[in-house]
Amino acid sequence: MTASRESESLAPGCGGLAFWVVGFILLVAMPLLNILPPEDSWLHLSDFSLNRFGKFLAFAILALGLDLIWGYTGILSLGQGVFFGLGAYCMGMHMMLTIGKESVYGSDLPDFMVWNQVKELPLFWKPFYSFPVAVIGAILVPMLFALVFGFFAFRSRIKGVYFAIITQALALAAWLVFNRNDTNLGGTNGLTDFKQVLGYRLSEPDTQRALYVLTVLCLGGAYLLCRWIIRTRAGRVLVAVRDSEQRVTFSGYTPANYKLFVFVVAAALAGLAGMLYAPQVGIITPAQIGVLPSLEMVIWVAVGGRGSLAGAVLGAVSVNYGRSILTNYFPELWPFILGGLFVAVVLLFPDGLIGIMRKVKERIGTGKAAAPSQGKREGG
Amino acid sequence: MKVVDQSSFQKSIIYLDSVTVDYDGFKALNNLTFMVDYKELRVVIGPNGAGKTTLLDVICGKTKPASGRVVFGQDKELVGKQADEIVKLGIGRKFQAPSIYGNLTVWENLDLSLKRKSKGVFPTLLGKSTGEERARIAENLETVGLKDYAHTRAGSLSHGQKQWLEIGMVILLEPSLLLVDEPVAGMTDKETEQTGRLLQSLAEHRAIVVIEHDMDFVRQIARIVTVLHEGTVICEGTVETVQADERVREIYLGRQKVAH
Numbered sequence: 001m002t003a004s005r006e007s008e009s010l011a012p013g014c015g016g017l018a019f020w021v022v023g024f025i026l027l028v029a030m031p032l033l034n035i036l037p038p039e040d041s042w043l044h045l046s047d048f049s050l051n052r053f054g055k056f057l058a059f060a061i062l063a064l065g066l067d068l069i070w071g072y073t074g075i076l077s078l079g080q081g082v083f084f085g086l087g088a089y090c091m092g093m094h095m096m097l098t099i100g101k102e103s104v105y106g107s108d109l110p111d112f113m114v115w116n117q118v119k120e121l122p123l124f125w126k127p128f129y130s131f132p133v134a135v136i137g138a139i140l141v142p143m144l145f146a147l148v149f150g151f152f153a154f155r156s157r158i159k160g161v162y163f164a165i166i167t168q169a170l171a172l173a174a175w176l177v178f179n180r181n182d183t184n185l186g187g188t189n190g191l192t193d194f195k196q197v198l199g200y201r202l203s204e205p206d207t208q209r210a211l212y213v214l215t216v217l218c219l220g221g222a223y224l225l226c227r228w229i230i231r232t233r234a235g236r237v238l239v240a241v242r243d244s245e246q247r248v249t250f251s252g253y254t255p256a257n258y259k260l261f262v263f264v265v266a267a268a269l270a271g272l273a274g275m276l277y278a279p280q281v282g283i284i285t286p287a288q289i290g291v292l293p294s295l296e297m298v299i300w301v302a303v304g305g306r307g308s309l310a311g312a313v314l315g316a317v318s319v320n321y322g323r324s325i326l327t328n329y330f331p332e333l334w335p336f337i338l339g340g341l342f343v344a345v346v347l348l349f350p351d352g353l354i355g356i357m358r359k360v361k362e363r364i365g366t367g368k369a370a371a372p373s374q375g376k377r378e379g380g
Numbered sequence: 381m382k383v384v385d386q387s388s389f390q391k392s393i394i395y396l397d398s399v400t401v402d403y404d405g406f407k408a409l410n411n412l413t414f415m416v417d418y419k420e421l422r423v424v425i426g427p428n429g430a431g432k433t434t435l436l437d438v439i440c441g442k443t444k445p446a447s448g449r450v451v452f453g454q455d456k457e458l459v460g461k462q463a464d465e466i467v468k469l470g471i472g473r474k475f476q477a478p479s480i481y482g483n484l485t486v487w488e489n490l491d492l493s494l495k496r497k498s499k500g501v502f503p504t505l506l507g508k509s510t511g512e513e514r515a516r517i518a519e520n521l522e523t524v525g526l527k528d529y530a531h532t533r534a535g536s537l538s539h540g541q542k543q544w545l546e547i548g549m550v551i552l553l554e555p556s557l558l559l560v561d562e563p564v565a566g567m568t569d570k571e572t573e574q575t576g577r578l579l580q581s582l583a584e585h586r587a588i589v590v591i592e593h594d595m596d597f598v599r600q601i602a603r604i605v606t607v608l609h610e611g612t613v614i615c616e617g618t619v620e621t622v623q624a625d626e627r628v629r630e631i632y633l634g635r636q637k638v639a640h
Contacts, residue, residue, distance in 0.1 A: 229505070232504070232505050232506070232507075233491065233492065233504050233505070233507055233509075234501055234504040234505040236481075236484055236488050236491075236492055237492060237504060239481060239483050239484055240481040240484065240489075240492055242483070243480070243481040243482050243483055243484070243535075244479040244480060244481055244482075246475065246479050247475070247479040247480065247481065247546070247549070248492075249463050249464060250440065250463060250464075250467055250472075250473050250475075250550075251467065251492060251493045251499075251549065251553060252464050252467040252468055252495070252499045252553065253464065253492075253499045253504075254464050254499075254500075257500065257501050258501055261501045307483075
């Protein structure tokens with residue numbers, strides 16, 4: 001009896017070769033296309049494009065976490081933007097404090113504090129002078145927050161649409177809190193005007209290129225972490241919770257603990273994404289962490305294909321690329337396109353882009369004969 | 381009032397003492413006293429709404445009784461315990477509708493159910509399968525007749541196969557008491573017969589409580605039958621005794637007449 005534990009029933013399309021090919025393109029080819037060809041060559045990748053792509057890849061890290069909790073475990077969180085924001089603000093606070101005398105008002109305090117007539121740096125800002133505190137905080141703060149919030153939510157057996165609603169309420173609440181000037185986080189304008197990180201000027205293409213490479217490495221690490229989790233027995237418990245939570249309970253597991261675990265992992269990845277986003281984009285405001293951005297994050301995963309890690313990455317990159325192109329030409333149409341995309345995915349392609357790619361592959365594999373779709377996943 | 385014989389209480393694996401379950405005034409179980417011996421195969425029958433499923437819910441910790449005691453083995457009180465604790469004590473539950481993990485393979489379904497020292501998040505994250513565990517899963521596949529389906533996605537099994545898979549999953553928890561809710565509903569005659577044989581062979585090593593509607597199936601497997609009606613036991617005995625009982629005929633046949 002040969003029984004391989006490494007069943008790929010859930011993760012086709014995440015093969016080892018594809019990982020290394022994509023990794024090579026992102027990590028080596030793209031930066032080289034930015035450096036080597038002369039600027040007028042058609043091969044040249046502009047600093048702007050590389051930087052923009054780095055932002056998409058940061059989003060992809062968040063999408064991986066969201067896919068773990070929603071795609072694999074079946075828990076829809078509409079509050080991932082909050083964890084993203086916590087990560088981004090932690091990093092942003094550190095970068096605000098390193099502006100120093102370069103600020104508009106020439107004060108040691110961040111500009112918005114001078115503007116708001118805050119005389120002294122609030123206590124909770126002080127640890128963020130330290131870069132390690134900012135980095136660790138960007139991951140740990142979202143994790144702790146998810147741990148506390150998730151503990152009460154899952155212990156009270158809040159699930160399904162109710163969990164979606166309370167996480168959306170969380171996103172709204174966070175948005176309101178971050179918007180207030182009294183919170184001392186820059187209010188509506190957020191944190192911006194960053195100059196440097198670890199002494200490297202953020203305006204330098206070299207710094208941005210390094211941040212891009214760092215983002216690729218983090219994405220690779222996040223992908224491997226998620227892939228490891230879903231291939232362990234605990235990963236299969238997550239899928240089991242989605243398929244039949246009752247059976248999981250009556251098999252001696254405590255589903256609430258597994259949900260909490262995956263919620264905290266997703267929050268950590270969202271925080272990491274926020275941490276990488278802030279220095280690359282140069283601004284973080286409440287508008288990026290509220291209800292709408294959190295919903296958009298869900299759409300990335302839905303479009304890419306929930307329940308597939310490669311799909312989550314593909315979805316985050318392609319939706320954001322589409323957004324970046326389309327908002328140039330039809331800025332007011334984007335919400336409608338996004339909504340339409342979501343409806344189309346739900347109705348026509350429940351397995352998203354990855355599902356379409358898989359089907360095409362199947363067609364090619366079986367020639368023109370009608371492909372028996374035996375391995376098809378059930379939605380829901 | 382039924383007097384409980386102390387000596388039989390000592391032998392029982394599960395003992396419900398005057399249990400009442402109240403759903404907003406509706407008494408799903410009404411002062412019910414029920415007892416099953418070690419390695420006994422007991423069938424519970426009764427019309428719809430008699431409280432059969434509630435009886436299993438109370439034993440496995442899904443429903444909390446308003447009053448009464450539930451004792452497992454010699455002295456383990458079950459009332460107030462969480463479902464997963466009760467599983468660890470040795471009570472396995474097979475639900476009426478097949479509840480399996482449709483997106484995992486048959487093998488993975490069984491692997492998750494296997495009794496292990498800890499089912500906490502981190503031991504499960506880091507745990508590796510041992511050869512002994514794999515052998516037990518393989519043996520289990522043989523028992524429930526799914527040997528050729530080890531790597532099939534469980535969602536694509538037939539209804540009957542799903543029921544067997546769930547029975548297999550529950551057995552791997554090594555329960556000393558197995559609760560089975562209407563296992564043959566929706567099965568073909570052949571599948572029903574196979575299920576009967578499966579349950580009989582499983583009863584050699586553990587006590588089983590089966591809830592069933594299908595009287596042919598009851599005749600095939602039953603040794604002792606308990607008849608529930610409106611939340612209480614109205615009759616207990618062999619199939620013949622029960623069928624000869626005047627009150628049972630009244631409840632059952634009366635109902636069936638209405639149904640025709």
